[in-house]
Amino acid sequence: MPTYSAPSDHVLFLLRDVLGYERYANLPGFADAPLDLVEAVLSEAGRFCEEVLQPLNRTGDVQGCTRHDDGSVTTPDGFKDAYRTYAEAGWVGLAADPAHGGQGLPYTLAAILNEFVSSANMAWGMYTGLAQGAISAITLHGSDEQKALYLPKLVSGEWTGTMNLTEPHCGTDLGLIKTKAVPAGDGSYAITGQKIFISAGEHDLTPNIVHLVLARIEGAPDGTKGLSLFVAPKFLPDESGEVGERNAISCGSLETKMGIHGNATCVMNYDGATGWLVGEPEKGLRAMFTMMNEARLGVAAQGLALAEVAYQNAAVYARERRQGRALSGAAEPDAAADPILVHPDVRRTLMSIRAFNEAARALFVWAALKADIAHKSQDADDRLAADDALGLFTPVLKGVLSDKGFENTVQAQQVFGGHGYIAEHGMEQFVRDARIAMIYEGANGIQALDLVGRKLPKDGGRAMNAFFNEVAGFVKAHEKDEALAPFVAPLTAGLEHLRQATMWLMNNAMAKPDNAGAASTDYMHLFGLVALGYMWAQMAKAATEKLADGADGREAFFETRLTLGRFFMERTMPETAAHLARISSGADTLMALPAEAF
């Protein structure tokens, strides 16, 4: 059976020593969450994930969800109790506005909690994760009445929420959505259509489910411009705002899928269901993107989370499993064989996962802090800069952390040999679960296009330039620091490759957009590598300083960071050159093949 231990230690290092969490005490919510409180919160959250959620993970996979003839759905044993405990402890509303019953703590903490929960039980976490998106969408776009009606229930976890976008014929291309909304004359709409792949669309965790649905008001134009967002609860609230009449929304079937069996992936049928417009008509996509962007960061966390728990279990196995002898001679000659951790290739596998994970966590927490600043800072310039960075890095985080998170989960499974392929050790479930993160909330190819086609050129490249300048500033400030040379030199090379790739895009993609499309995935990964390399350089700087200042008994912790960072620089950063070469090869060869030749 797999185990999990929440990496609070690393998170606290990031907040305290690397990302300067304490600088943000002036932001609302941060004053209430000094580092000792953060430590207590993480410790409690970690314990819940380790002791309650993780043991349910295998159950969820084996049992899956069950749809009954009446369309109701039962979640796996234990999911409901765990959800109740979680909601009652106030975790759902950790970062929500106190005006709606939330705790008002930094979003950053909620984002970190999301990683922990996903490591422990990704399928379970999706029930509460999707509610976060609904809370954001209603908070930003809902009417006062809608806020009053739905937010307290969502924030307390009494009800959950969903996102209804995809239809059988369209996922990426939402402009093709057919679901119709007809004004009912009383301010509500009658919604009719079919939505598919709706995570947590139906379940037994809560007495009501608040669906946010993209649909086209009768007569609205074709394409994305004709889409509006509606709120359509499973049960219509009665006059006191409690569960009332059943709405005409039903789960038609559950998908049989590769993983996340504990989460109900539903076909949802809207048969003249009652819904209310959220925000302005025909501005639905914009409102939905509020949920999508947050959900994309959540998916980034899932990619990291699965690689983290898979790594932890692989490390335990590598310390315990004995096969063969160290190449340099038996490490434990009295035993029949050495632990496989003596083998350099096993170490290479483990360290490449972990070196990635720690940089990924740094980048993720860095981006979460940007979200807090973007939403809460009193300073307009700070808000703008943070919003720029968040927009630029959302596709990078989603795409890179889920792509690499999956690869790394597979590599962790590999450490187990044949034992990784059988269900018993739980590694193959991690792989199956991790796989979805590359796909949902915008498949990673879409993330890459969003980065190259939208986020990069936005506002004359302002966000990108700010990031390049920040990294270049760091490099310049430390180029003569010998202790940091193993970090600064590869980062400089990576940044140069990124600059060249960006220049190549500027010179070649305007006149020929296919060159952008052909470069997009490589560009996203190149961008990610440089950002992760930058995170390692900062972590190395912090670790070096702590060691110089006297590490207070934590020398081993900081030395480990320096070793992992060097590993990343030596073994992962060299990929930037290959990405640049591929980007510069352009679209000609790609586009030369006629469709029938595929």
Add this chain to the structure above:
Amino acid sequence: MPTYSAPSDHVLFLLRDVLGYERYANLPGFADAPLDLVEAVLSEAGRFCEEVLQPLNRTGDVQGCTRHDDGSVTTPDGFKDAYRTYAEAGWVGLAADPAHGGQGLPYTLAAILNEFVSSANMAWGMYTGLAQGAISAITLHGSDEQKALYLPKLVSGEWTGTMNLTEPHCGTDLGLIKTKAVPAGDGSYAITGQKIFISAGEHDLTPNIVHLVLARIEGAPDGTKGLSLFVAPKFLPDESGEVGERNAISCGSLETKMGIHGNATCVMNYDGATGWLVGEPEKGLRAMFTMMNEARLGVAAQGLALAEVAYQNAAVYARERRQGRALSGAAEPDAAADPILVHPDVRRTLMSIRAFNEAARALFVWAALKADIAHKSQDADDRLAADDALGLFTPVLKGVLSDKGFENTVQAQQVFGGHGYIAEHGMEQFVRDARIAMIYEGANGIQALDLVGRKLPKDGGRAMNAFFNEVAGFVKAHEKDEALAPFVAPLTAGLEHLRQATMWLMNNAMAKPDNAGAASTDYMHLFGLVALGYMWAQMAKAATEKLADGADGREAFFETRLTLGRFFMERTMPETAAHLARISSGADTLMALPAEAF
């Protein structure tokens, strides 16, 4: 539902135009198999795979195998009938010695058939694939009596075979094997122990199963040197060689696993089972390696096979699924959206899979021809050179084709978006099935160590030097050929990286073996890339010549090869530099982390 079309077209191009199949007409079996016969055989085999095996693939996954209380195992519906048809058509003995009822055709054909079968139904193919290994082991190491008793039954497919190596506490490190063999006084041995992960260990396809079992004769030394190979059939042959008394061998349980559900992965219990020594006592590992090496090529074929069928289905989907518009403007303005094949990133995904697959198939068929030469040539030098090449490339093929085959299967799944994650389209099954190829028959880390630690230095690097010289000779012969410049230039760069990496190993691994271990996986992939690049250069040369000679209406076929080859050179070959950088970074950072820090 997925479909499959056997790539006979590409195979015939390889045999006819690239690898000079007709030059080998002097080898036994080749004279009986001129290209028109090969074409007929491939066409018939392809039809069987497409029409009989492929439709059973999903059934096999959903139903899996069932173990009954008496230890018997039922295979999925249709498996038994398909097996009977296959055996009766003589496919099992396609390349086996006519003296034992085989057809005596080239091994190369059987290897190609193996790819087709694995694409169509990998789990099914393993039942007959493992019999091939048993045939080889008994042919090379068995007594005349054993040959007479077992080979006709195995070659005809009347019985199947298995390999029994792994035990709960040891897979890679066979020296730890505990299974005991005690002389029974009548020439037989009583075998006692437990074997796990035994593919096709028990099933209902045939009335008997011939187990080849590694065990330690009582009193034999510890470690691999004390291991002997035994043949232990499920039913002991009676005096007429037919199924007689039940042996004390039973399937204790079936593993619940990630994929290949249609194949029974058994825990096998030997309770004083009767077995007979195959070959000399305490030479069991050598004899087992006869099976292992063949099995490793079979696994290489599986990696390719799954990526091939996954590619084919992704290509169909990309032509049919409509989402969004071409970046350069609507390709089909009258339709609601363009096929996703217009998107450069979708093309990139598909072409990278296919460009890899075609080179992988070339390398695989090239290696299979080496096996034919090594076993059948009249010329001792030719035999030696072919055996060298086969030994060198077996770990490369197994490791690279299964690693990349899995990655590519995942990428093909990605083309389907959310539809790739649900079971309906069959893509997620391909991924789950492909995953095992990286693990079994020696996990890929072991392949890499075999390459770096054993195959490379063997005989003073003779095999490696021969390959380097062959590629360098090709480069030299074509360095001024302008038409081939897009192929020769990147191949030259890749070869240079491989030379540098090899030199680095020679200079650094002797004194410090951890440097070899730390470099091994990257070296294996670097080696693979250069070999695949060399295959593309040869395919490009052949295609260019055919186009110059008048391609006889097949211009599009040859143009497609040139485009795919350019793609490989532009997009895949740049990875050689990253591998070299990682290799040269050495083991120091890897070994610096203490065990408790993982």
